[in-house]
Amino acid sequence: MNFKINWDAFGIATSLACAIHCALLPLFITSLPLFGYDIIENNWFEYGMIALAFVVGTYSLYHGRKKHHHSWMPMIFFTVGIILLLGKVIWHHWELWLLIPSVICIITAHYLNYRMCRSHNHAHSDDCNH
Template sequence: MKIKTPTFDIIALTSSLICAIHCAAVPIVLSFSSLSSLHFLHNPLIEWSFIGLGVVFVFVSLWPSYRKAHHRSRPLLIAAIGFGLIALGRLDLNEAWEIINTVGGALMVSVAHFVNWKLLRSSCKHKH
């Protein structure tokens, strides 16, 4: 069974949004003293897994869509900016810096997949 690129965009958009929610919510949840036992949620392995998953989805979804379907670089540029923000967040200057850049970057990657999905839908309509 072949999974089509728009399906990857929906999966990638969802995973990027989950990443943004995770990055925004974990520091807030951990700040409550009664929930401090949930510190395992602020695990670098989880964070790097989401980043790696995002990179995989860019290569599986955005790049083939660009090359084979719509030939527009906007989704790739938005994703690159998003990953750039995530990389800035990894500098770990302070907690607010990390949260703002990581959440912003994850949202940008989500937007890139949404834009790609919209471009694929419009290019499909023009081919018929």
């Protein structure tokens, strides 16, 4: 069996997981601090999620740019998204205003990378992201 990972899909999934964490966790798991667990306002957890999105996204977008489409546009969107995510952790009072555009930028970056890989790799369209 030849198993290949679609890194753009994985990047989108990690971005969505981060958005779900930021949006839903405070609503449904507000009792965790009562038990000594605080992942809602835990900056280390936040930075860990951002680092995961950064590593996966950088690998995916670098591979797409270098091997397929040679465009910096997806990386620009991704960089803006990561900067906004870091800003969200630093400036808590702007959290929602920074989270929404950051997730949109990161997902847009992966979508652009995916589309550009497909359009510039007609002969070997299954090779993109592998």
